Amino acid sequence: MNEHSRCPYRFLGLVALWLAVLGVACATDTAPDLVLHGQLTGSDIHTYREVPFDVPVGVNRITVQFEYSGREEHTAIDLGLEDPQGFHGPQGLRGWTGGSKRLFTVGTVDATPSFSPGPIEPGRWHLLLGIPNIRPASTSDYTAKIWFGHPGDPAWLPAVLNPPLRxxxxxxxxxxxxxxxxxxxxxxxxxxxxxxxxxxxxxxxxxxxxxxxxxxxxxxxxxxxxxxxxxxxxxxxxxxxxxxxxxxxxxxxxxxxxxxxxxxxxxxxxxxxxxxxxxxxxxxxxxxxxxxxxxxxxxxxxxxxxxxxxxxxxxxxxxxxxxxxxxxxxxxxxxxxxxxxxxxxxxxxxxxxxxxxxxxxxxxxxxxxxxxxxxxxxxxxxxxxxxxxxxxxxxxxxxxxxxxxxxxDRSFDFVAAVDGHVAEMGDVLRAPRGSTVQVTMHAKGMAGAHAEIIVDGKVVQPKGDLAIHGADQALSFAWSGDGKRHWLRANVRAADGTLLIVGNPVYLND
CATH class of the missing domain: 3.20.20.140 (Metal-dependent hydrolases)
Known part of the structure; x- marks a missing residue:
């Protein structure tokens, strides 16, 4: 037996998609589109059970996370996926993982090993459960969480497939x-x-x-x-x-x-x-x-x-x-x-x-x-x-x-600050006329080199020592704000002029 429960947070998923279209980052796609529940008993040993679910139009990825109880009693459930054509279609069985994987994905371009990528046809799909072992008096409750992907989704969704590595x-x-x-x-x-x-x-x-x-x-x-x-x-x-x-x-x-x-x-x-x-x-x-x-x-x-x-x-x-x-x-x-x-x-x-x-x-x-x-x-x-x-x-x-x-072993940082407001490379900083932009750089692994400052595409020579004397050194200089739009960035060059580091700009008044 099995039950389908629609995710009550589907509306939040639509909001997340709308925000993404507007360029707003959203990685909160943790709620599945479907949750399937069911129970197996001792009579299910050495049988196959099909668990149906419907895939709507416009889906290009199916991701499944499957869990079940009873492992302490040596219950084992193998897992596969059938598309609407079943075993007699040209693809039919889209994969069989046995008991080796509890999380898998099948998309139009890629799939978890032991599953085949290809078109995701709308209609009735089935999880295929194989039960190699369950004791006569045992029961096993299973839950299958299913996420549907759609064309244009960010590659890092669903989040369950792409956890941070660090x-x-x-x-x-x-x-x-x-x-x-x-x-x-x-x-x-x-x-x-x-x-x-x-x-x-x-x-x-x-x-x-x-x-x-x-x-x-x-x-x-x-x-x-x-x-x-x-x-x-x-x-x-x-x-x-x-x-x-x-x-x-x-x-x-x-x-x-x-x-x-x-x-x-x-x-x-x-x-x-x-x-x-x-x-x-x-x-x-x-x-x-x-x-x-x-x-x-x-x-x-x-x-x-x-x-x-x-x-x-x-x-x-x-x-x-x-x-x-x-x-x-x-x-x-x-x-x-x-x-x-x-x-x-x-x-x-x-x-x-x-x-x-x-x-x-x-x-x-x-x-x-x-x-x-x-x-x-x-x-x-x-x-x-x-x-x-x-x-x-x-x-x-x-x-x-x-x-x-x-x-x-080399590293570099470039930070600009005005009146307590701090910007790193890529950020925008307000620098009114008469303000002082305090720039701080941190260089590691480049002893004997020197920093080179570029403002609006031209090399400038600010006051301050921009030579890198040690293996780990901070450098700084002050730049007078004029209230106009500028960009500032830094390179690091070796003693012979070879370019070692290319920094991105901090944008002023932009």
Whole structure:
């Protein structure tokens, strides 16, 4: 027997969706859409029981959490999922986990291992219960909580599937751009005799070995890697795997971070006539869109790589710029920093980020003019916790700096204050005419280097010692407020001028 109880908090879920559409963060999706209850007795041993439930139109994900009583009496219940076509349909049995999993998800693109992704057909579905053991005099009460996902939901919902990997605010280190077997990433085969599509597991293992906290798996126009992520994430419980893709067009590339939802990338087609149409689609998916390697050729040397829109682009629809791609901070020709600062001077609050653009998970060191290992550069994010939502929101907010060489022993912070009001990188601070903006920086692991201050795109020389003399040092200077709009940020350069750190701005009077 079983009973269905509709979630009384469905209205709150609709409110949460409405807030998300408006750009308001909401991770309170903890209430299931359905709760199924039932009881098994000793007579159910060695039988299969179907527990029906109805899936409405417009669902693209089913997530199930299943619990039962009686384990102390050795009761065992195996678990599977049938779609409306049943065992005789082309998919039918969408998965059978036995007793190995009590939480699983089935979506159109990805599914928990032992389940198959694919279309979620509306109609009567069934949980399939197999009972290998229950004692004659025993009973077992079970509860199945079911969440329905919908197109456009943030990738971190339902929350039960995506708990934080680490609680507490901190600086988390990651790489936001890389490629593997799901696009053009390759590495040498086991024998070393051939280059082959590089398995995603090697990419993840390399990132973990390098001590990163998160990576965004961003293959060209592909989201199929999301299914691999479902398998890998539970094991890599210290490394957050963020679904992403490099939106690859003939007029430039951009990463859409934090979404595996469909996106029409056919720029120039009838349905996607220009970048604004494409970016309008991306806005509904709750991720972050960054323009990748904007200063690249767009010809036979690198087809579609450079940012070359044929129509004006509303940059309000963009959230970030890949200011550092691989080792291009060493090159004044290909560095994206100047392009990024041009957008800042136009009044856009765009977060400067970095990405290795790695195409070979087994590459130990950068190759001249070639590929870059994972984690070079590293994007360092000040987030409230290590979770997908927190990392995406912190990038959107600009709480970021770029470690161009990906050195885990290096860290940097930049804070500005006026009359007790404090702003970190990415924040806005009011600085009236005649006020004093007190800037404090904290640098670790960069003895012998020096800070470089940029105001509105120009290097300035404030009063104060900006040389970094020790392994752990605070630096500060005062800047006189004039009541006008400005942005201030800092770089750190080695003694030979090599760029080590690229900081994001604090915005004044904006």
């Amino acid at each position: 609680a507490g605010a901190g600086w988390y280190r990651g790489d936001l751009h890389m490629h593997g077997a799901h696009s053009d990433g390759s590495c040498k085969s086991m024998s070393g005799d051939a280059r082959v599509p590089c398995p995603l597991s090697l990419t993840v293992e390399d990132a973990a070995r390098r001590g990163l906290d998160f990576i965004a798996l961003s293959d060209h126009n592909a989201v199929s890697q999301a299914n691999d992520i479902r398998e890998l994430q539970p094991y890599y419980d210290r490394l957050l795997l963020i679904p992403s893709r490099e939106v690859t067009t003939f007029q430039g590339h951009g990463n859409l971070l934090g979404s595996s939802e469909p996106l029409d990338f056919r720029l120039g087609s009838k349905g996607v006539p220009d970048w604004n149409a494409l970016l309008t689609q991306a806005e509904t998916l709750h991720g972050v869109f960054s323009i990748n390697h904007p200063i690249r050729p767009n010809d036979e040397r690198c087809m579609g790589c450079g940012w070359t829109p044929t129509q004006p682009v509303d940059m309000h629809r963009v959230q970030a710029i890949e200011a550092v791609n691989g080792m291009d901070s060493l090159s004044p020709i290909f560095s994206g920093i100047a392009f990024w600062q041009e957008q800042l001077n136009k009044g856009f609050h765009l977060t400067g980020i970095g990405g290795s653009d790695s195409h070979d998970a087994r590459l130990p060191l950068p190759t001249p003019g070639g590929s870059t290992p994972i984690g070079i550069p590293t994007t360092v994010v000040h987030a409230s916790e290590l979770s997908m939502q927190a990392i995406v929101e912190a990038i959107r907010a600009g709480h970021v700096y770029i470690d161009t060489q990906g050195k885990p």
